Amino acid sequence: MSQDKKTTEFYERLKEQLKEDTTWPSPYLYKFVVPANLEKIAEIRAVFDKTDAAINTRDSSKGTYTSISIRVTMSSPEEVVEKYLEVSKVEGVISL
Numbered sequence: 001m002s003q004d005k006k007t008t009e010f011y012e013r014l015k016e017q018l019k020e021d022t023t024w025p026s027p028y029l030y031k032f033v034v035p036a037n038l039e040k041i042a043e044i045r046a047v048f049d050k051t052d053a054a055i056n057t058r059d060s061s062k063g064t065y066t067s068i069s070i071r072v073t074m075s076s077p078e079e080v081v082e083k084y085l086e087v088s089k090v091e092g093v094i095s096l
Helices: 003-021 038-047 077-087
Strands: 026-035 054-059 065-074
Touching: 003 077, 026 038, 026 077, 038 065, 038 077, 065 077
Parallel strands: none
Antiparallel strands: 026 065, 054 065
């Protein structure tokens, strides 16, 4: 099975689970890890511009990675997945 197909199936399952378990609009917590690079952090912040996002960052103990927590009100499961897909374009990002 190709990575693209696995990714598509994962996001489809996530959408279904969010539809079943959550009333929309709803707050959603995203968590990402990126190499400690201000440019990459800025790229992720830009994805959530024009939202009510509360963004917190924390550097790893050695300073090589930065964890990013983003709490934001989302209107639908589709919007949640859309943001994950936008952030996935940032090189080196890991979605948790």
